[in-house]
Amino acid sequence: MSREATAAPTGASAKARLRAIGDVARNPLRAAAASGVAGGVLVLPQAALIAACLQRALVDHAPPATLLPLLLALLATLLLRAGLAWAGRRLADRAVETIRIDLRARIARGLVARGPVWVRSQQSGALAERMGAHVDALEGYFGGFVPLRAEVVGVPLAILLAAFFVDRTVGLVLLLTMPLVPIFMMLVGWGAQAASQRQLQALTRMGGHFADRLRGLGLIRLYGRGDAELQGIRAAAEELRVRSLRVLRIAFLSSAVLEFFASLSVAMIALYLGLSYLGMLDLRATPLTLGMGVFCLLLAPEFYAPLRRLATHYHDRAAALAAMDEIAMVLEDDVPVVTDDGVGTSDASAPLVSARGIALRHPAATHDVLRDITLDLGRDQHVALTGASGDGKSTLLEALAGWLPVHSGSLQRAPGLRIGYAPQRPFLFAGTLRDNLRMAKADASDAELEQAAEAAQVMRFAARLPDGLDTVIGERGFGLSGGEARRVALARVFLRDPDLLLLDEPTAFLDPDTEAAVLLAILRFAKGRGVLMATHSDAAQATMMQVWHVRDGRLHRGRHAP
Structure with a gap:
């Protein structure tokens, strides 16, 4: 759509x-x-x-x-x-x-x-x-x-x-x-x-x-x-x-x-x-x-x-x-009227997201960051997105998440598609960790919150805080490290129960043990779901079925899992 x-x-x-x-x-x-x-x-x-x-x-x-x-x-x-x-x-x-x-x-x-x-x-x-x-x-x-x-x-x-x-x-x-x-x-x-x-x-x-x-x-x-x-x-x-x-x-x-x-x-x-x-x-x-x-x-x-x-x-x-x-x-x-340039389908085998020749550029930019991007991303398709910093990995994720308009081409989403997006710099509100997690699901029970926090390895650092998940943090995650803020964003994604996971460097700044635990939790959660993960980590790339490379403003397909 x-x-x-x-x-x-x-x-x-x-x-x-x-x-x-x-x-x-x-x-x-x-x-x-x-x-x-x-x-x-x-x-x-x-x-x-x-x-x-x-x-x-x-x-x-x-x-x-x-x-x-x-x-x-x-x-x-x-x-x-x-x-x-x-x-x-x-x-x-x-x-x-x-x-x-x-x-x-x-x-x-x-x-x-x-x-x-x-x-x-x-x-x-x-x-x-x-x-x-x-x-x-x-x-x-x-x-x-x-x-x-x-x-x-x-x-x-x-x-x-x-x-x-x-x-x-x-x-x-x-x-x-x-x-x-x-x-x-x-x-x-x-x-x-x-x-x-x-x-x-x-x-x-x-x-x-x-x-x-x-x-x-x-x-x-x-x-x-x-x-x-x-x-x-x-x-x-x-x-x-x-x-x-x-x-x-x-x-x-x-x-x-x-x-x-x-x-x-x-x-x-x-x-x-x-x-x-x-x-x-x-x-x-x-x-x-x-x-x-x-x-x-x-x-x-x-x-x-x-x-x-x-x-x-x-x-x-x-x-x-x-x-x-x-x-x-x-x-x-x-609010501007949103128009569809294609008819969606509820077929489970159909792609969750389909792009045909899209070009992306940031607002007020004079040239495209990415061009001629064609892709299909379906359920149980787990993809690592790699490339040098500044090549457009985050730009592509933002476009798929609906945070950035398509400059040209066609981008369609399955009707009723639920997207879970964990950006590189997630926004955390001033309040408790529990309140920030509840943003993804307002009626979530404490048990659901703690389960999502445990899966995203939030409890690893929350257990050391004075009040656990009830610890108050500042606006934009003041009081947490970059890796801890990313794990809170990942827990939100788990709590949202999406069809498609768009993850931007979810394991950055993590030690090897914590990274391995986070990747295992993502793989377990991703069964029956689509995943597109922007990453520089070799360990993260090894866990994905496919690796796509962003280079020179274009998307190149890499290896497939055997």
């Missing part, structure tokens, strides 16, 4: 992606929006109760006892608004957490689906930023902007109808000034999204740069490049600072202008009410009571409150759209 792929068409826009991502928490988001609308609409009875209390106390001179029911109703309204605000916040937080977990899982699946070839071409720090800071950048959008959208529509409309019912002039002022806020938000949003995207790109570059330098810190110190690398980190940090300040500048400037429009509108209403009470302006058929004026004056700032909060979160929307453009690069939806 060929691993060559055709690029899938670009997915939906960033807005459509955000909507799709939010579907996983649709119900909590809707409930949070409903709580916000209900709490916003309750400002009408709240303002009416306050106005009624002032009218009775200051104009009608009602006894204080008669105000008690109004005050109790006002207290109940305030408590209900506070409860709805708390419930809305909790629902929004729950939705954000659900979305964050789901999105990170989708990114992880996308990275796995793209395979090691694509992942190895990317900066690990940049990928970590997309799964970390970029996902966190969506919090303000789903936790603030999305629930507020319904409130921005429902609450101002209810207040506008109430204002027109009480005083048409106040309602007209609110109606005419309301469009200024969303229009300005749209104008600001274009610049905010561009600035946010540049900031996130700077954050990605800095994260990738810093992670790579941290991983190579020992080499940097060895060659005395510490000061030069510090300058590079300072430059990346300075770029991020400048980009972040530009985003903040847009945010503060737009918020100030929006506050100006809202304050100006409230001032116009206050001026109208004041002139009406002084008798200098008469636009009403009936006199304006104190209660009516207080009611309108209390509603004016509440009319703009959802719009102002939305303006604050509008920058979160811009940041989310910018982050979505970066996250889309690693989502599972955009």
Whole structure:
């Protein structure tokens, strides 16, 4: 089966992606929006109760006892608004957490689906930023902007109808000034999204740069490049600072202008009410009571409150759209479609792997490392792959394992083929030896782990460690020798129970006794399986049925077992 792929068409826009991502928490988001609308609409009875209390106390001179029911109703309204605000916040937080977990899982699946070839071409720090800071950048959008959208529509409309019912002039002022806020938000949003995207790109570059330098810190110190690398980190940090300040500048400037429009509108209403009470302006058929004026004056700032909060979160929307453009690069939806250039077969006698005239080259290389490679590798076929260092043995194993794309030719794999690959430099995670072995089979029992470790001769050195297989090692196998790390990788292969073993120098750096034990374990395990082992060891070559030589960029067949 060929691993060559055709690029899938670009997915939906960033807005459509955000909507799709939010579907996983649709119900909590809707409930949070409903709580916000209900709490916003309750400002009408709240303002009416306050106005009624002032009218009775200051104009009608009602006894204080008669105000008690109004005050109790006002207290109940305030408590209900506070409860709805708390419930809305909790629902929004729950939705954000659900979305964050789901999105990170989708990114992880996308990275796995793209395979090691694509992942190895990317900066690990940049990928970590997309799964970390970029996902966190969506919090303000789903936790603030999305629930507020319904409130921005429902609450101002209810207040506008109430204002027109009480005083048409106040309602007209609110109606005419309301469009200024969303229009300005749209104008600001274009610049905010561009600035946010540049900031996130700077954050990605800095994260990738810093992670790579941290991983190579020992080499940097060895060659005395510490000061030069510090300058590079300072430059990346300075770029991020400048980009972040530009985003903040847009945010503060737009918020100030929006506050100006809202304050100006409230001032116009206050001026109208004041002139009406002084008798200098008469636009009403009936006199304006104190209660009516207080009611309108209390509603004016509440009319703009959802719009102002939305303006604050509008920058979160811009940041989310910018982050979505970066996250889309690693989502599972955009994984290239893999096409087959041959029809596989489940026949047990058919080759596990078949190559016809393939050429291999490393990414960004200008010439092929190997060319015109034709081979068939089946079950119970055990092959030693030899050649000088740098001739392409590891390159061929990587291509057969799916870690390197085929530049030309045809490479087919049997359907459902399980491959066990032990590279020359296996990656070991920070954790216990047992955890590293379990990477090959998450549900493996302790007995299975120990059996695989015993077969790969891991127990030879694990028995001398303080906690055996529970001994903690550092990232990339820090604390183990090269030969010990290779044996851990071989134990993973055994635990995976593959159909095809691709082994790159599995016995390097081993003493003769340990090498003999490892080779015996490989031969026992390889019954009914295919084996291709890159090696310089004469002992390893002697145990294999065939020997293939890589020389001058081509594959040459050697001896066969009698």
